[in-house]
Amino acid sequence: MTLNGWAQIALVLGIAVLAAVPVGRWLAAIAQGRLGFLARFDRGVLRAAGIDGAGQGWQRYLLAMLAFNAAGLxxxxxxxxxxxVLPLNPQGFDGVPPFLAFNxxxxxxxxxNWQAYSGEVAMSHFSQMAGLAVQNFLSAATGIALAFAVMRAFAQGSLRELGNFWADATRVTLYVLLPGAVLAGFAFIAMGVPQTLDAGVTAATLGGGEQTIPLGPxxxxxxxxxxxTNGGGFFGVNSLHPFEGPSALATALQIILQILIPFGLCLTFGRVVGDRRQGQALLAVMVGFVLVATLGIYAAEAGGNPLHLAAGVAPELGNMEGKDVRFGQALAALFTATTTGASCGxxxxxxxxxxxxxxxxxxxxxxxxxxxxxxxxSGLYGMLVFALLSVFVAGLMVGRTPEYLGKKVQAREIKLAMLAVLVLPAVILGFAAVALNIGTGISSLAAAGPHGLTEMLYAYTSAAGNNGSAxxxxxxxxxxxxxxxGIAMMLGRFAYVIPVLAIAGSIAAKPRTPEGPGTLPTHGPLFAGLLAGVILILGGLQYLPALALGPIAEHFSMLAGTTF
Structure with missing residues (x-):
């Protein structure tokens, strides 16, 4: 690790946190319907789309979201x-096979955005633009709309409605995602990222032959x-491709973008509930985890493989395998921590x-x-599930009925919260266990031993966690x-959000009472530490046996001179 590397990490992460402030403010305005000069335009758009904007209870909000996503699927x-047979297919690609198309x-x-294909050799421009890119907008809008619904549940008391899904998704797409993507897209194009409808160009190689270089939008x-936070790359190797990651500046912008809205939504939550400190506490926990994870990855990769060092590889190089030499280990560590922590992939x-x-x-x-x-x-409403569990644990310690933002947290909410938390380990560990015990699953592995186990465990973790990396x-x-x-992805997305919306409906209906002398403050470092501990214990320790058999066992094998 170097001082220059840490300076890069601090600069990029600092810019992301600062940029999250205006983003959070604008998201709060949208969540609360304070659109200013856009109000007249907004009414016209909703009227043209047939959206009356009437409030929906959590069941109707949920059904609207499920219907919308089913139609998109x-x-x-x-x-x-x-x-x-569709247009904009200059490569002449055939239709995608049924199982791969489903996935x-x-x-x-x-x-x-899990990709069991390489986009440049499998997907036409029409599929990339009208299919995959459109869902990049709509799936992100769905997540933010759900976060808005959960925020409203904590903002006021005795509510029967959480908002209108159709209006929320439309506003998020038009006023956040679309302008943000256009501005960032033109910035990337200015940095050298291709934007064309051509299939590719032919280049002469140094050996005297020819090579076709795929291009596209x-x-x-x-x-x-x-x-x-979609993560699906136009090219198979994603941002490691020089057309997707043409420079360190482009890589830094990608890192900022993939954590910008998740960070901003924490601050949005504070504004919506009327106490900005609440959002700042959640943001502090998020940033703390990102920093610690980046430190761990950077240290592990900078330390390198002792087998390489024994073979005479310069120790200052660390482990550079699989990394872009233009960016080094620092940006690779920060990019990896943010893309996996942020469900980007x-x-x-x-x-x-x-x-x-x-x-x-x-x-x-x-x-x-x-x-x-x-x-x-999804990051915000998932964090709020852990926040409810944290105040419940704190309430058990002092013998009081737990409260969060003036809402009493009772048995129904905790049962639903635990149901949501248990969805991921059930899907991840269940499917991975089956896959590692049948020939079809074993034959997909490129490595034996603990590394092979990690490959399979990572696949189902990434799918159920809606991450997409591999x-x-x-x-x-x-x-x-x-x-x-594909089943793991659907369960990780929709089986998780059903109990979350049920919690929101239950919380919204409760009156909001003022804090008393015995109320646990949920905006300070004490609660932030408790929340981080609950996330680690409830969210992580259930995977420890699998991790011990996989990467931890592989680490000790590496130290003993064995690789897989």
Missing amino acids: VLLYLILRLQG TAVSFVTNT VGLQLAIKHLG AVNAMLDSFTPLGGMIPLFLIQLGEVVPGGVG FGGLTADTPWLNVTL
């Missing part, structure tokens, strides 16, 4: 299957890929080539529940993995 599946459609609708898709380094502990940290960040900082929207050694395009990973 069917439409995207048809686009992928019919790709061969990909589910992936992009759930904001996972990369720049604008790259922007929403990060801003919406984009990569600028190959995780399969990390040291065992360096690869374990991003895996563990996803397993925590994608709340540090989590995806757009250990590249796994051959994922098989019927078994396409189907089971």
Whole structure:
């Protein structure tokens, strides 16, 4: 590790936190319907779309969200299957096979963006733009709309409605995601990212031959890929491709974008509930986890592999395998910590080539529940689930009925919160256990021993956590993995959000009472520390046996001179 590396990390993370302040303020205005000069335009858009804006209880809000995403899933599946006869297909690609089309459609609708294909050799421009990029906007808008609904539940007392899903999703798309993606997209294009409808160009190689270099509408898709914490790359190697990551400045912008809205939503929450300190406490926990994770990854990769050192590799190089030499380990560490912590899944380094502990940290960040900082929207409402569990634990310690923001937290809310928290480990560990015990699953692994176990564990963790990153050694395009990973993605997205909205409906109906002398303050460092501890214990320790058999065992094997 170097001082220059830490300076880069501090600069990029500091800019992201500062930029989150105006973003959080604007998101709060949208959540509260304070649109200013856009109000007349907004009324016209909603009227033209047939949205009356009437409030919805949590059940109607949930049904609207599910119907919206089901329609998107069917439409995207048809686009992928019919790709061969649809326009904007200069490469002449055939339709995507059924199992892969199912997996990909589910992936992009759930904001996972798991890719069992390489976009430049499988997807037409029409599929990329009208299919995948559109869902990048809509899945992100869904997450932010759900976060708005949960915020409103804590903002006032005795509410029967959480807002209107159709209005929320429309406003988020028009006033946040679309302008943000256009601005960032043009910035990327100015940095050298391609934006064209051409299929590619032919270049002469040094050996006298020819090479076709794929091109396409990369720049604008790259922007929403990060801003919406989607992560699906236009190219198979994602941001490690020089067209998606043309410079250190472009990489820094990608890092900022993928944590900008998750950070900003914490501050939005503070504004909506009328106490900015509440949002600042949540933000402090998120930033703290990102810093610690970055430190761990940076230290592991800078320390390198002792087998390489024994073979005469310069110790100052550390482990550079799978990383871009233009950016080094510092930006790779920060990018990895933020993309896995933020449910983005984009990569600028190959995780399969990390040291065992360096690869374990991003895996563990996803397993925590994608709340540090989590995806757009999903990170905030996931964090609030842990906040309820934290005040419940604190209430048990002092013998008081727990409260959060003036709302009493009772048995119903805690049961629903635990149901939400248990969805991920049940899906991750259940599917991974089955896959590691059948021939179809074992045959997809490129490595034996603990590294192979980590490859499979990471796949189901990434799918259920709606992250989308992967250990590249796994051959994922098989019927078994396409189907089971698709199911894991749907459960990780929708089976989680159902109890969360039920909690919001229950909390909204309760009166909001003023704080008393025995109320636990939830805006200071004491609560932030308690919240971080609950996240680690409830979100992480249930995976410790699997991690011990995978990356931890591989680490000690590496120290003993064995690799896999």
